[in-house]
Amino acid sequence: xxxxxxxxxxxxxxxxxxxxxxxxxxxxxxxxxxxxxxxxxxxxxxxxxxxxxxxxxxxxxxxxxxxxxxxxxxxxxxxxxxxxxxxxxxxxxxxxxxxxxxxxxxxxxxxxxxxxxxxxxxxxxxxxxxxxxxxxxxxxxxxxxxxxxxxxxxxxxxxxxxxxxxxxxxxxxxxxxxxxxxxxxxxxxxxxxxxxxxxxxxxxxxxxxxxxxxxxxxxxxxxxxxxxxxxxxxxxxxxxxxxxxxxxxxxxxxxxxxxxxxxxxxxxxxxxxxxxxxxxxxxxxxxxxxxxxxxxxxxxxxxxxxxxxxxxxxxxxxxxxxxxxxxxxxxxxxxxxxxxxxxxxxxxxxxxxxxxxxxxxxxxxxxxxxxxxxxxxxxxxxxxxxxxxxxxxxxxxxxxxxxxxxxxxxxxxxxxxxxxxxxxxxxxxxxxxxxxxxxxxxxxxxxxxxxxxxxxxxxxxxxxxxxxxxxxxxxxxxxxxxxxxxxxxxxxxxxxxxxxxxxxxxxxxxxxxxxxxxxxxxxxxxxxxxxxxxxxxxxxxxxxxxxxxxxxxxxxxxxxxxxxxxxxxxxxxxxxxxxxxxxxxxx
Ligand SMILES: Nc1ncnc2c1ncn2[C@@H]1O[C@H](COP(=O)(O)OP(=O)(O)OP(=O)(O)O)[C@@H](O)[C@H]1O
Ligand SMILES: [Mg+2]
Numbered sequence: 001x002x003x004x005x006x007x008x009x010x011x012x013x014x015x016x017x018x019x020x021x022x023x024x025x026x027x028x029x030x031x032x033x034x035x036x037x038x039x040x041x042x043x044x045x046x047x048x049x050x051x052x053x054x055x056x057x058x059x060x061x062x063x064x065x066x067x068x069x070x071x072x073x074x075x076x077x078x079x080x081x082x083x084x085x086x087x088x089x090x091x092x093x094x095x096x097x098x099x100x101x102x103x104x105x106x107x108x109x110x111x112x113x114x115x116x117x118x119x120x121x122x123x124x125x126x127x128x129x130x131x132x133x134x135x136x137x138x139x140x141x142x143x144x145x146x147x148x149x150x151x152x153x154x155x156x157x158x159x160x161x162x163x164x165x166x167x168x169x170x171x172x173x174x175x176x177x178x179x180x181x182x183x184x185x186x187x188x189x190x191x192x193x194x195x196x197x198x199x200x201x202x203x204x205x206x207x208x209x210x211x212x213x214x215x216x217x218x219x220x221x222x223x224x225x226x227x228x229x230x231x232x233x234x235x236x237x238x239x240x241x242x243x244x245x246x247x248x249x250x251x252x253x254x255x256x257x258x259x260x261x262x263x264x265x266x267x268x269x270x271x272x273x274x275x276x277x278x279x280x281x282x283x284x285x286x287x288x289x290x291x292x293x294x295x296x297x298x299x300x301x302x303x304x305x306x307x308x309x310x311x312x313x314x315x316x317x318x319x320x321x322x323x324x325x326x327x328x329x330x331x332x333x334x335x336x337x338x339x340x341x342x343x344x345x346x347x348x349x350x351x352x353x354x355x356x357x358x359x360x361x362x363x364x365x366x367x368x369x370x371x372x373x374x375x376x377x378x379x380x381x382x383x384x385x386x387x388x389x390x391x392x393x394x395x396x397x398x399x400x401x402x403x404x405x406x407x408x409x410x411x412x413x414x415x416x417x418x419x420x421x422x423x424x425x426x427x428x429x430x431x432x433x434x435x436x437x438x439x440x441x442x443x444x445x446x447x448x449x450x451x452x453x454x455x456x457x458x459x460x461x462x463x464x465x466x467x468x469x470x471x472x473x474x475x476x477x478x479x480x481x482x483x484x485x486x487x488x489x490x491x492x493x494x495x496x497x498x499x500x501x502x503x504x505x506x507x508x509x510x511x512x513x514x515x516x517x518x519x520x521x522x523x524x525x526x527x528x529x530x531x532x533x534x535x536x537x538x539x540x541x542x543x544x545x546x547x548x549x550x551x552x553x554x555x556x557x558x559x560x561x562x563x564x565x566x567x568x569x570x571x572x573x574x575x576x577x578x579x580x581x582x583x584x585x586x587x
Contacts, residue, residue, distance in 0.1 A: 009126040012074055012103035013151075018297035019100045022158060023050025023147055024167035025298060026101050030142050031175050032091035033098070034058030036079060037140060040198065041183040044172060048189070049164030051147065059139040062113035065131075068121050072109065074099045087288045091253065091299070098142075102126060104154070105147040111140040125150055166460035166513075169193065170244075173208045174254035177247050177281055180204035191484070193459065205232055205281045210245060211456075212238065212502070213279060218325050220282065222317040225309055227290075229317045231282040233264075235325055236271040241531060242510040243277040250284050250291060256300045260284070263311045267318035284310065397557055398572065401549035407542060410549045417576040419553075423544065426556055426571040432533035433559045434495040439475055439525045445494035446476040453489040454482055455502045461509035462487055468512055471525055475532065479505070496536030504535045 006014075020026050027050060034042045037060030047053035063071060070076045077095030085093060101107055103126040112118035112134070120134035148154040158164060165188055172194065176184045180201045186194040196207050206214060209232070216238030221230045248260045260282070268278050292303040304310050398421070399414030410421040438444045457465070465472070466481045473479075476493030489501050496504075511531045515524055544552070556562040556571070563571055581587045 012099045016100035016104045024171045028171040029097035030056035036090045037061045044186045046188045049161035054144040057141040063111040065119040106145045108143040110134040178252045228285040234279040239276040241507045245279040247281040263314035267315045398553040421572040431536040435529035444476045446491040447494045448491045456486045464512040499535045
């Protein structure tokens with residue numbers, strides 16, 4: 001065995017393996033450098049999702065030519081003037097990003113400090129490839145071309161330009177939320193994809209997060225034991241099929257930390273189905289002595305000295321805000337019939353109301369019109385709620401509807417007992433089974449929209465929907481691309497009745513993103529059908545007429561899997577006569 005010291009070029013490539021996974025990670029490093037250099041504006045240009053070109057220009061401090069040379073060397077950093085890594089507040093500190101990126105691409109570094117001329121150094125896969133004067137305004141410009149072109153092992157793992165672009169956009173959004181005081185612009189293949197001016201944190205988050213959150217969000221601002229939590233979260237009713245719109249920050253550093261993600265999840269426990277996810281932008285502020293940022297090469301994870309305190313802060317803070325909101329929304333449901341209610345702003349307990357007020361809390365009115373295909377007609381608002389128990393009971397397995405409890409459960413009398421049905425869960429299953437039948441070659445009934453609906457979405461989301469347009473049409477959803485960031489909806493599946501079309505599209509896009517291209521078409525269709533079914537269902541809280549209740553029961557009896565909702569919970573339970581007798585001690 002002979003041990004050798006590795007040449008620096010190889011060391012750099014090994015480091016690149018950890019730090020630069022894909023164009024988005026190179027982009028993240030470059031933008032972080034620009035921010036660390038005190039930039040007020042960061043301009044980003046990408047080609048082919050960053051596969052061909054990633055370029056970041058800033059108006060920060062710039063570097064002298066000799067510093068530029070050092071910057072490209074491994075373990076050279078200006079960010080640890082003392083050795084106190086515990087108290088680092090800059091994004092970078094490892095002195096690895098530039099040499100790592102330069103070892104797996106063609107990199108050009110141009111820089112100009114105040115009162116001096118510009119200089120340029122080119123590096124080709126770790127080898128110096130020339131230098132000379134450069135003309136540029138004060139600041140720094142880094143251009144990365146042909147990333148991984150000569151690293152086939154890495155190249156193989158890259159996805160399409162589209163998905164690489166989606167990852168780049170996500171990385172920029174996260175950093176732009178972390179630094180609202182800095183202006184950002186992003187051009188992709190010559191087209192402006194994002195531009196934000198310097199602003200305060202709530203304005204920045206509102207500009208980058210789902211626009212709907214203005215109506216369906218809750219501001220958060222609380223302090224506990226020297227820790228602060230601020231930001232905005234979605235009401236449980238405004239959720240996504242994927243946990244991709246969760247932006248978490250520790251001391252303004254974007255992280256994807258498991259402790260934080262887990263705490264967010266825990267705060268929504270029993271308010272959301274297991275496969276649904278809240279939207280959130282949350283900023284945790286802790287003393288630097290309480291957190292170690294040096295635990296992950298890309299610095300996307302951190303370690304807290306007292307994880308329980310952080311978890312407590314998040315779960316406690318969010319829970320309190322959600323409970324408050326839940327209370328209000330429940331109270332408001334009763335007035336849902338009054339169409340023009342006034343929304344009032346909501347602030348979390350202890351929150352300075354003006355700091356995080358993403359808009360107003362509005363609970364959507366229960367869906368009233370579920371126009372079904374003949375069997376069930378939910379088009380009108382019924383008045384009756386109960387049936388006198390005098391009629392004889394025919395031999396239906398799920399019995400005859402006798403009434404509704406809590407506007408959520410149907411109570412029916414069967415020959416052998418009492419049946420309680422969860423109307424939402426049951427109906428969701430019926431819609432799903434109907435959609436499945438259509439997907440399996442049955443008749444597809446669509447409902448054409450008189451005026452096509454235009455739905456604005458992220459570009460990556462539009463790409464996904466566009467790519468699946470044929471599949472979706474086979475389920476009755478007819479959509480078309482309408483510019484880079486919008487879709488045109490011409491028809492929806494009749495089985496869904498009247499539905500929230502933007503919400504439907506958002507969820508399907510999220511579903512498609514999660515499924516990727518890995519699943520067979522059939523399975524994809526099935527997943528999408530389930531997502532759609534969720535949107536077509538009679539809500540809990542909706543008052544049903546006796547005729548509607550009976551129609552639902554009859555359809556359940558002839559529909560496969562109707563005993564279980566799409567999330568695996570039962571749709572109905574039966575108390576046999578014998579069980580009732582036991583309850584009353586008659587047995
Ligand atoms: N845009 C920039 N403007 C001014 N100086 C820069 C810029 N980018 C890099 N530098 C200088 O180059 C050095 C090396 O950058 P590099 O990203 O490799 O390491 P780092 O940021 O110090 O640490 P890390 O590897 O954790 O990112 C930085 O410390 C900084 O001094
Ligand atoms: Mg850096």
